[in-house]
Amino acid sequence: MKRFDVKRMGRLISEIAVLLAIYFVGCQIAAWLQVPIPGGVMGMILLLLAFALGWVKPATLQLGAGVLMAEMLLFFIPALMSLLDHGALVRDEGWRILLVIGVSTLLVMIVTAFTVEAVCRWKLRHEG
Structure with a gap:
């Protein structure tokens, strides 16, 4: 090397x-x-x-x-592989699972945006 x-x-x-x-x-x-x-x-x-x-x-x-x-994909492979074992659950409750994933992803994005905005404002206030 x-x-x-x-x-x-x-x-x-x-x-x-x-x-x-x-x-x-x-x-x-x-x-x-x-x-x-x-x-x-x-x-x-x-x-x-x-x-x-x-x-x-x-x-x-x-x-x-x-x-x-x-x-990061490597951290999700075990979770994705477990879906193969639970096909019936995904078939029966898939729409609810997708709804929870969608809503939680949206909430994470919103909270992250507000947190970044608050930290940036706090930093600007304390720097100058």
Whole structure:
């Protein structure tokens, strides 16, 4: 491997390790507080807080996050394969499942948009 490739690979591994550490801390906080919020969501809240307070710059985790986003389909393959085992359920209740998926996706998009807007306004207010 070239020196640049080794350096890039080291950065990638360290960024993914940081993201995994934030995820595990979020899981521990969710378990400790005994709240019905998944550890991944708690980790995202921690990451958002770290970005908002300036402890971590988003560019420092961009490479690792980009790789994880590019390979996101791999995380959904087990869920998709389980649909093959439950064909009757999908046939009978498929429209309800699609309705829930559609509504929840729309809600996630709306909440994300409002959150980004609020953080941007908060950041502009505190910067200048």
